[in-house]
Amino acid sequence: MVDQRRVFPLNQYTAAAGPVLYVMAREQRVKDNWALIAALERANERKVPMIVLFALAPMFNHGSARHNDWMVASLQEVATDLAALQIPFFMMMGDWVEVVTSFVRNHAVGEVVCDFNPLEPVRTWREKAAQSVSVAMSMVDARNIVPCWEASDKAEFAAYTFRPRVTKKIKEFLTSYPTVSVPDVLFTGEVPTIDWEAVRSFRKCDYTEPVPHRLVPGSKAGLAVLAEFIASRLEGYATRRNDPTEFGVSDLSPYLRWGNISATTVAREVEAAQAPRIDKDAFLEELIVRRELADNYCYYVRNHATVSGAHAWAQKTIAEHASDARQYSYTYEEFAHGKTHDDLWNAAQLQMVTEGKMHGFLRMYWAKKILEWTPDAQTAIDIALRLNDHYQLDGRDSNGVTGVMWSIAGVHDRAWNERPIFGKIRYMNYAGCKRKFDVALFVRRYSTVSDTTLF
DNA sequence: ATCGGCTCGCGCAA
DNA sequence: TGCGCGAAGCCGAT
Numbered sequence: 001m002v003d004q005r006r007v008f009p010l011n012q013y014t015a016a017a018g019p020v021l022y023v024m025a026r027e028q029r030v031k032d033n034w035a036l037i038a039a040l041e042r043a044n045e046r047k048v049p050m051i052v053l054f055a056l057a058p059m060f061n062h063g064s065a066r067h068n069d070w071m072v073a074s075l076q077e078v079a080t081d082l083a084a085l086q087i088p089f090f091m092m093m094g095d096w097v098e099v100v101t102s103f104v105r106n107h108a109v110g111e112v113v114c115d116f117n118p119l120e121p122v123r124t125w126r127e128k129a130a131q132s133v134s135v136a137m138s139m140v141d142a143r144n145i146v147p148c149w150e151a152s153d154k155a156e157f158a159a160y161t162f163r164p165r166v167t168k169k170i171k172e173f174l175t176s177y178p179t180v181s182v183p184d185v186l187f188t189g190e191v192p193t194i195d196w197e198a199v200r201s202f203r204k205c206d207y208t209e210p211v212p213h214r215l216v217p218g219s220k221a222g223l224a225v226l227a228e229f230i231a232s233r234l235e236g237y238a239t240r241r242n243d244p245t246e247f248g249v250s251d252l253s254p255y256l257r258w259g260n261i262s263a264t265t266v267a268r269e270v271e272a273a274q275a276p277r278i279d280k281d282a283f284l285e286e287l288i289v290r291r292e293l294a295d296n297y298c299y300y301v302r303n304h305a306t307v308s309g310a311h312a313w314a315q316k317t318i319a320e321h322a323s324d325a326r327q328y329s330y331t332y333e334e335f336a337h338g339k340t341h342d343d344l345w346n347a348a349q350l351q352m353v354t355e356g357k358m359h360g361f362l363r364m365y366w367a368k369k370i371l372e373w374t375p376d377a378q379t380a381i382d383i384a385l386r387l388n389d390h391y392q393l394d395g396r397d398s399n400g401v402t403g404v405m406w407s408i409a410g411v412h413d414r415a416w417n418e419r420p421i422f423g424k425i426r427y428m429n430y431a432g433c434k435r436k437f438d439v440a441l442f443v444r445r446y447s448t449v450s451d452t453t454l455f
Numbered sequence: 456a457t458c459g460g461c462t463c464g465c466g467c468a469a
Numbered sequence: 470t471g472c473g474c475g476a477a478g479c480c481g482a483t
Contacts, residue, residue: 463475468473469470469471
């Protein structure tokens with residue numbers, strides 16, 4: 001049974017007689033998905049069929065070919081897994097609100113369930129659709145272990161104010177998932193065969209750019225990465241994760257980003273594993289507190305990608321240093337191609353371009369240098385997010401937004417001592433990186449990446 | 456190698 | 470009202 005605190009009503013209508021529709025968006029998985037489970041429970045209760053719809057809108061934000069490929073592969077697996085449960089899967093392309101609204105009308109849907117996403121444009125689409133249909137529509141937080149609106153009812157000041165709230169409720173929500181079985185009442189209408197080539201070519205993106213191959217998309221692959229992480233990298237995670245020259249990270253962020261795997265599943269398996277407490281705690285802190293804090297920020301601060309979303313002290317210090325002289329200034333293209341004067345920065349950028357994933361520690365250094373080498377903080381946020389959202393497989397999600405805002409605008413951070421350009425925003429530099437890891441070794445790994453083969 | 460100061464404000468103890 | 474301490478640091482003193 002789905003905890004009803006996970007379910008958030010989006011309009012005041014009541015459920016009508018027709019089938020229950022789950023509009024899948026952020027959570028691209030069949031296993032361990034509370035939104036899908038909620039829809040199925042309601043269908044079985046009311047003795048009506050259940051339908052899953054994916055409304056594919058034209059490419060938005062700064063998405064790229066690598067995102068398109070990951071998404072299509074994920075959805076093909078979803079189609080297979082739904083077929084095994086005899087649940088119909090509709091794949092429709094066009095304007096999101098129009099597709100959902102007309103689908104509800106054409107199939108005489110009695111109730112709509114969505115999954116939760118705090119980001120634009122999906123958020124506004126969801127709100128518009130809820131007003132356009134005339135049946136009950138709700139969203140289910142199938143992403144966060146503690147539902148976003150249950151963890152806190154406001155934008156949290158920092159991790160230390162958010163942590164106790166999550167800790168207090170984690171036991172109630174870190175529960176096991178029921179096994180999903182074939183619905184009581186089967187859908188008897190017509191379900192069009194999905195033309196996957198048409199799906200793949202619907203979103204316009206540049207396929208001359210490289211598509212990283214190291215990670216395999218989808219739920220099965222994600223669970224395999226999880227098993228491998230627990231078996232070979234969880235022990236020692238606390239000390240190795242911040243060294244970019246080591247392979248000490250989980251590699252799970254793209255799978256969590258696309259909803260291929262559930263954070264609850266990950267947390268339960270890590271908790272059950274045989275590994276030192278210090279390593280489990282370090283991983284769970286990132287998986288739960290910091291990841292869910294990112295959704296908290298994006299959900300409660302609607303202008304989350306602008307300087308106006310930052311703390312008052314941060315806005316003040318950014319304004320005071322707006323006209324500080326910048327020693328270096330680069331364009332988006334110079335950043336994208338890794339053409340700065342800083343070999344570590346360039347190597348981090350090329351890691352992101354070639355592998356679709358920049359090491360977590362370097363993401364902070366990388367973003368802070370963009371603040372240092374652009375005319376103003378808002379330009380830095382725009383460029384950092386555009387690069388993040390184009391090249392990172394886990395881009396276009398709340399973690400990327402919050403990470404960039406932490407680095408450039410002090411979101412969830414404290415004030416530090418005054419210096420040029422940064423003001424009181426925490427500063428990071430090359431010397432600090434050299435103190436922590438072998439910078440030269442990291443730089444050497446990406447020194448052979450050729451510009452002509454990449455762009 | 457290690458320590459304290461930098462600097463702001465939340466949240467809790469009192 | 471006072472006080473401890475924080476999303477992963479830097480820097481200079483010892």
